[in-house]
Amino acid sequence: MNFKIINGSVTAPKGFLAAGIHCGIKKNSLKKDLALIYSEVPSIGAGVYTKNKVKGAPIYITKEHLSNKKARAIICNSGNANTCNGQDGLLKAKKMAQLQAKALNIKTDEVLVASTGVIGVPLNIDAIKGGIPLITKKLSIEGYEDATEAIMTTDTSQKQIALELEIGSKTVRIGATCKGSGMIEPNMGTMLSFITTDVSISPELLDEALKSSVNISYNRVSVDGDTSTNDMVLILANGLAENPTISEKGEDYYKFIEALNYLNVVLAKKIAKDGEGATKLIECKVTGATSESNAVKLAKSVIKSSLVKTALFGSDANWGRILCALGYSDVDFDPYKVDVYFTSSSGSIKVCGQGSSIEFDENKAKDILLQDEILIEVNLNIGDIAASAYGCDLTYDYVKINGDYRS
């Protein structure tokens, strides 16, 4: 590892401030619902967005504002997705950017907008308008915790991280905060993740780095198969680390990518583990595959299966459901070559050999599956490529949260 984990999140890189407040979108006044992240100096940005055809209004505005690859601030509300609100939604998303830009004395297209929460309810723009002066005043290095809290909806844990690395003998930092718990499914984002860095990098490479990193992290997570309408991953880079600007794919770029990938995979796993109602993080690692795309498809099919998810909730070594999920993934493999292992902090056990039942110690399997982070390893034994996908178990609480939820 060419990097180390440090304390903090989006304000760890030089020149970034953050804040989070309650402005009145969520009914409960103890719950923060407005977050702001700001770079004190001009910075560049990149974004990756949901592929859902029904997109939240903020997606359109943020894409438009990032078309020049410049951005200095992210304003995000939780409690209302500002989606399926027609023209009114677009006007309000734009208004959020305008109001925030004015308060920061920057250009409107330097402000990126995000929303998360219920769909189809008109956004209370007055609450946001009322909150913007306060949140702008509260911007600070210490504000990152409040910002992280303010983007949460049904999340039960904060998801943030910061890393430090050396590039060109300069100290570079990357920080991130993210949220995601329901409506989580591969194919972009499927949650919100805001990343800041003081690295100096060309806008083109920042864009490419973000896309490739999202692809092996958030895009490999599925909580419930529902690709949200509002998901986005945004990165701001202000160059204050003063490293020699990364403008080609050399050693510096790959060092940066290594750290960025690590950061995003950690957050992706946090999202999976905090899936709505989840009690367990499930990683399915498919090995012995003939291609990465096949390995990913198979691994996703396993972690998305309701039957696999409920079996793991019950700590039941029902590997037959894993074989079944592999079988309907539309990927070619030989069922009679598949080996399956369960691994956790309690040990590792082989439960299926050459696609068939083998004898194994059911008590040991139970012990392994009672832990809260489970690795399902599937060896196809037909190649040498591996890939992982991340999910969680399906529990009573998922039903409870979504059967009676209006943020």
Add this chain to the structure above:
Amino acid sequence: MNFKIINGSVTAPKGFLAAGIHCGIKKNSLKKDLALIYSEVPSIGAGVYTKNKVKGAPIYITKEHLSNKKARAIICNSGNANTCNGQDGLLKAKKMAQLQAKALNIKTDEVLVASTGVIGVPLNIDAIKGGIPLITKKLSIEGYEDATEAIMTTDTSQKQIALELEIGSKTVRIGATCKGSGMIEPNMGTMLSFITTDVSISPELLDEALKSSVNISYNRVSVDGDTSTNDMVLILANGLAENPTISEKGEDYYKFIEALNYLNVVLAKKIAKDGEGATKLIECKVTGATSESNAVKLAKSVIKSSLVKTALFGSDANWGRILCALGYSDVDFDPYKVDVYFTSSSGSIKVCGQGSSIEFDENKAKDILLQDEILIEVNLNIGDIAASAYGCDLTYDYVKINGDYRS
């Protein structure tokens, strides 16, 4: 309608007998686990099978036996899927056919084999061997209830039906029994359905009729997105109705297809309504589409969404989740033209107009959604084609059944 519903099931057509017993595969001796359906005269058959790459051993044997399009008996056990059991599974599936053929004094390849239940546990062939003399002796016209009971696993209701129609001034009957509750997902079968008829029809047209009918019925059902390893739909036709043999696609063929489609759609809805833990049947009908395949994809995306399913469990008119599910279906449509209606025995209500929130009476919506059969109508307003898909809500009991289930 050119047909009427009559009492009974697989033994309603002339010349068919059935039986069901407990032979010892299920631990609970009060639960039947072996079913037999038999035509007293030679008959032809057709089948449609799971597309899962991991297939139960019976699938291979039944396909092989049906290659000559002739079949007179179906032997089916519940409690064990005989899947992922390697060579041993294939030998035992073949053995089931051999033993049953001997008991009936017919050829081995006239017997079709099916199994449903847990995956990856060796099949207790001795129990079946012990049961075959008894079940053969018990064959009767009245045995259809026992046969239906014997193919059930987590099903909570019997699923059977019989129809009568006139073809060429002769009375023709079609009867069927089916099961399906978990591991239910479009793409064939995904359950067991055994259909009998005394119609006289060419093997080729029987095959074609079955395939087209499965496509608009069982293949439009999803309970949990898990395409099972063992699903099959089988039809036997013995010609005892003595109608002029249907050998071309004329009036008689279409009369037969109309009745067959009705029968299979009724059973498909029964499967959806009896989805594991389900409290509600959900039909999503997409209208105003430009093609049937698009309408089906969109309708399936809605009824498969965990968030839609949990919302309906909670009788929550959360139409935003429906828009979201349409949006990630990979079908092209205009989100700003979509109207959404909820309908049940309590009335009908429009909840979304032109892809946006509209005012509606939330109490009336709640009343409608509290019923146990809900129609979600999505009008795309871009064409004139419609199609439906069938599913159910996602409940605490689905988690309970699958989080702690070993049949």
